[in-house]
Amino acid sequence: MDDELRLIPNLSIDCVIFGWDEGVLKVLLRKELIEYKDIVHIEWKLPGNHVGMNERIEDTATRVLKEQAGVENIFMKQFMVFSDLDRLRRREMDYQWIKKYGLGEDRVITVGFYSLVNLLNFDSSKLLNVAEWHNVDEVESLIFDHKEILGEALKKLKEDVTMHPIVFELLPKKFTLTQLQQIYEVILGTRFDKRNFRRKIANLKYVVSCNEKQYGVGHKPPSLFRFDPKIYSKIHQKNLDATA
Amino acid sequence: MDDELRLIPNLSIDCVIFGWDEGVLKVLLRKELIEYKDIVHIEWKLPGNHVGMNERIEDTATRVLKEQAGVENIFMKQFMVFSDLDRLRRREMDYQWIKKYGLGEDRVITVGFYSLVNLLNFDSSKLLNVAEWHNVDEVESLIFDHKEILGEALKKLKEDVTMHPIVFELLPKKFTLTQLQQIYEVILGTRFDKRNFRRKIANLKYVVSCNEKQYGVGHKPPSLFRFDPKIYSKIHQKNLDATA
DNA sequence: ACAAAAGTGTTCCCGGTACACCCATGG
DNA sequence: CCATGGGTGTACCGGGAACACTTTTGT
Numbered sequence: 001m002d003d004e005l006r007l008i009p010n011l012s013i014d015c016v017i018f019g020w021d022e023g024v025l026k027v028l029l030r031k032e033l034i035e036y037k038d039i040v041h042i043e044w045k046l047p048g049n050h051v052g053m054n055e056r057i058e059d060t061a062t063r064v065l066k067e068q069a070g071v072e073n074i075f076m077k078q079f080m081v082f083s084d085l086d087r088l089r090r091r092e093m094d095y096q097w098i099k100k101y102g103l104g105e106d107r108v109i110t111v112g113f114y115s116l117v118n119l120l121n122f123d124s125s126k127l128l129n130v131a132e133w134h135n136v137d138e139v140e141s142l143i144f145d146h147k148e149i150l151g152e153a154l155k156k157l158k159e160d161v162t163m164h165p166i167v168f169e170l171l172p173k174k175f176t177l178t179q180l181q182q183i184y185e186v187i188l189g190t191r192f193d194k195r196n197f198r199r200k201i202a203n204l205k206y207v208v209s210c211n212e213k214q215y216g217v218g219h220k221p222p223s224l225f226r227f228d229p230k231i232y233s234k235i236h237q238k239n240l241d242a243t244a
Numbered sequence: 245m246d247d248e249l250r251l252i253p254n255l256s257i258d259c260v261i262f263g264w265d266e267g268v269l270k271v272l273l274r275k276e277l278i279e280y281k282d283i284v285h286i287e288w289k290l291p292g293n294h295v296g297m298n299e300r301i302e303d304t305a306t307r308v309l310k311e312q313a314g315v316e317n318i319f320m321k322q323f324m325v326f327s328d329l330d331r332l333r334r335r336e337m338d339y340q341w342i343k344k345y346g347l348g349e350d351r352v353i354t355v356g357f358y359s360l361v362n363l364l365n366f367d368s369s370k371l372l373n374v375a376e377w378h379n380v381d382e383v384e385s386l387i388f389d390h391k392e393i394l395g396e397a398l399k400k401l402k403e404d405v406t407m408h409p410i411v412f413e414l415l416p417k418k419f420t421l422t423q424l425q426q427i428y429e430v431i432l433g434t435r436f437d438k439r440n441f442r443r444k445i446a447n448l449k450y451v452v453s454c455n456e457k458q459y460g461v462g463h464k465p466p467s468l469f470r471f472d473p474k475i476y477s478k479i480h481q482k483n484l485d486a487t488a
Numbered sequence: 489a490c491a492a493a494a495g496t497g498t499t500c501c502c503g504g505t506a507c508a509c510c511c512a513t514g515g
Numbered sequence: 516c517c518a519t520g521g522g523t524g525t526a527c528c529g530g531g532a533a534c535a536c537t538t539t540t541g542t
Contacts, residue, residue, distance in 0.1 A: 008254045010297075011353060053254075053351055057327040081322055081355050083301040107297055109255060111325050159407075178493075195496065196532065203530085219492040220539035422521075439523065440505065447503085463519040464512035 007050035009103045012110045013060045014048035014146065015076075016153035017069055019133055020170035021119040025186050026133040027150060028069055032143065036093040043093075045143040046150070047131070048110065050103060061113045070126025075116045075169040079156040080149075083109040087145040094143050114153040116169035161187050165206065168227035174210050176222040177201060201225075206232035251294035253347045256354045257304045258292035258390065259320075260397035261313055263377055264414035265363040269430050270377040271394060272313055276387065280337040287337075289387040290394070291375070292354065294347060305357045314370025319360045319413040323400040324393075327353040331389040338387050358397040360413035405431050409450065412471035418454050420466040421445060445469075450476035 017028040029044040047068035051060045057078065065071050088108060089095035102108075119133065136154070141147060160166055167183045168175075181197050184190075201207050206228045213221040261272040273288040291312035295304045301322065309315050332352060333339035346352075363377065380398070385391060404410055411427045412419075425441050428434075445451050450472045457465040 008351070008353075010252045011255055051327070051353065054329060056329060057325055057353065078325055081301055081325060083295070083299075085298060085300060107252070109252075109295065109301065176494090193532070193534080194494090195534085196530095198495080199497095200530085216541080217493080218541045220494045222494060420521085437505070437507080438521090439507085440503095442522080443524095444503085460514080461520080462514045464521045466521055 006053040007103060008053055009050065009105045010107055010109060012048055012050045012108050013057055013064065013078075014046045014082075014110050014112055014149055015061055015064050015069075016046055016112065016114040016150055017065070017071070017117065018114060018136070018153075018157065018170070019117050019119040019122065020183060021133065023182050023186070025136045026119065027136050027139065028127075028131055029134050029139070029142070030068065030128070031130045031132065032097070034093055034097045034143075036096055041093060043097075043143050044134070044139075044146075046146045050108070051111075057111050061115075065115060068128060069131060070123065070128075071115070071117055075166060076113055077115075077156075077160070078111055078113050080112045080152050081109060082112060082145055082149060082152075084145060090145060091143075097143075110149075112149045112153060114157060116166060118170055118172055120172055158188060165227060165229075165232055171227075174212070174224040174226055176214060176224060178222060180207075180225070206235065250297040251347060252297055253294065253349045254351055254353060256292055256294045256352050257301055257308065257322075258290040258326075258354050258356055258393055259305055259308050259313075260290055260356065260358040260394055261309070261315070261361065262358060262380070262397075262401065262414070263361050263363040263366065264427060265377065267426050267430070269380045270363065271380050271383065272371075272375055273378050273383070273386070274312065274372070275374045275376065276341070278337055278341045278387075280340055285337060287341075287387050288378070288383075288390075290390045294352075295355075301355050305359075309359060312372060313375060314367065314372075315359070315361055319410060320357055321359075321400075321404070322355055322357050324356045324396050325353060326356060326389055326393060326396075328389060334389060335387075341387075354393075356393045356397060358401060360410060362414055362416055364416055402432060409471060409473075409476055415471075418456065418468040418470055420458060420468060422466060424451075424469070450479065 015028075019026040019028060028047065030047055032043050032045055034041045034043050047064050049060060049064050049068075051057055052063075055063070058076070061076055061078075062072075065074065065076065085107070087110075088098050088102075088106070136150075139147070139150060142150065161184065167180065167187070170183055171179060177198055178194075180201065181192055181194070184197075185192060207225050208228050208231070210224040210226055212224045214224055215221045259272075263270040263272060272291065274291055276287050276289055278285045278287050291308050293304060293308050293312075295301055296307075299307070302320070305320055305322075306316075309318065309320065329351070331354075332342050332346075332350070380394075383391070383394060386394065405428065411424065411431070414427055415423060421442055422438075424445065425436055425438070428441075429436060451469050452472050452475070454468040454470055456468045458468055459465045
């Protein structure tokens with residue numbers, strides 16, 4: 001236990017936790033009150049922490065997700081290291097604050113992770129009260145270089161979404177094709193034709209019908225689908241064999 | 245200058261330097277003599293070093309490339325962080341060695357970079373005499389977790405090669421289409437049909453003919469081509485606009 | 489009955505794939 | 516003249532893109 005508290009002074013991780021909330025992409029931010037020049041500023045940052053001396057960075061990220069967001073077992077991926085010399089002092093205000101509450105280090109290199117959660121079946125009661133979901137495209141300035149980290153996370157998310165079946169992490173187990181289409185549209189910033197999109201999904205054998213409809217929505221009830229990871233990995237395995 | 249010598253004890257970078265040598269993909273390794281149980285073992289490792297206290301990780305990588313491989317201004321990309329707790333002691337031998345010659349740290353997290361160079365116009369005279377080019381598919385065991393780092397670099401290279409115009413980093417300025425095809429085939433581990441490959445390249449407007457042939461090769465002289473980065477970035481810019 | 493989203497087919501074009509022969513040079 | 520790799524064209528198929536109307540529910 002003591003081991004976990006011994007932190008590496010020059011190395012941290014920061015988590016960009018993306019949440020999907022019925023058509024809107026959100027990101028979890030932590031509120032910090034920063035007193036600077038006798039004024040208390042409300043500033044926002046990404047959840048993060050230093051890496052423990054006996055901790056893999058993935059475990060640091062798991063710990064941060066649990067302690068600072070109350071989430072466990074969610075998708076998580078390291079995507080980039082940020083090491084600008086001035087990353088803690090883009091604004092003088094930030095630097096004064098980190099000197100007071102940080103580990104007393106000028107130089108912290110951070111590993112960016114991004115995570116994906118669905119906000120409908122998300123238990124917000126475990127959230128710290130300083131944590132809040134913000135619409136991704138309404139995020140103004142963040143502390144340190146966290147705006148840049150968010151931007152790179154979004155870039156990486158865009159890339160990954162087209163290569164790997166990760167959008168399902170943002171959806172409930174059972175979802176409609178319109179919900180699925182919306183996610184792609186928001187993340188990629190494009191629109192798709194409904195018929196073409198549905199045909200394309202139908203060709204992906206790993207998105208399977210639940211043979212179930214969602215009633216009570218005020219219009220024709222949509223069919224529910226689910227992602228089948230077993231079928232996916234079978235197909236993916238085949239592709240790997242072909243490449244290798 | 246003194247600043248550069250102050251190193252962060254728990255953070256390093258390692259460089260997987262890929263070299264292309266007329267049809268063969270190579271990797272630069274450094275020889276280390278490790279005395280263990282009264283026997284001197286010849287072991288190989290990736291070039292790498294700790295990150296300076298006032299150094300961006302990209303600058304550490306640049307420094308390592310220059311000091312340990314004699315290369316400057318080459319393609320370089322961070323691709324993954326390795327933080328396994330036992331990464332320095334996969335073998336007891338390695339651990340004894342790092343305790344003697346390292347910074348006295350049990351725990352070093354490393355950022356993997358990969359680089360690309362062409363070995364034909366490569367000045368080997370600047371190479372340290374402990375550095376050697378090895379065929380990538382003949383690399384046996386490496387020190388620490390360096391075999392794993394090499395493996396991940398290869399995976400990433402495969403991914404990147406299909407998305408970004410980086411293969412040209414491995415070729416001389418002027419190259420033939422057969423040389424280009426060979427690189428794709430070796431890196432991706434596939435074969436392509438010559439006619440289809442050439443048609444595909446012809447569609448990429450940024451691979452342009454030099455209007456020049458290579459004589460003296462014992463057969464019909466092949467046309468020489470070059471990569472035009474300006475045309476590429478124009479096209480790429482357009483695509484970005486479309487996505488955004 | 490009406491509002492709201494679900495669901496569905498066809499045509500066109502382009503990029504991928506499979507496939508076999510002649511050409512220009514060096515030796 | 517022969518060995519060596521360079522260079523070329525055609526036919527087929529599957530996926531991507533454009534496009535408009537009917538269906539089923541809740542209210």
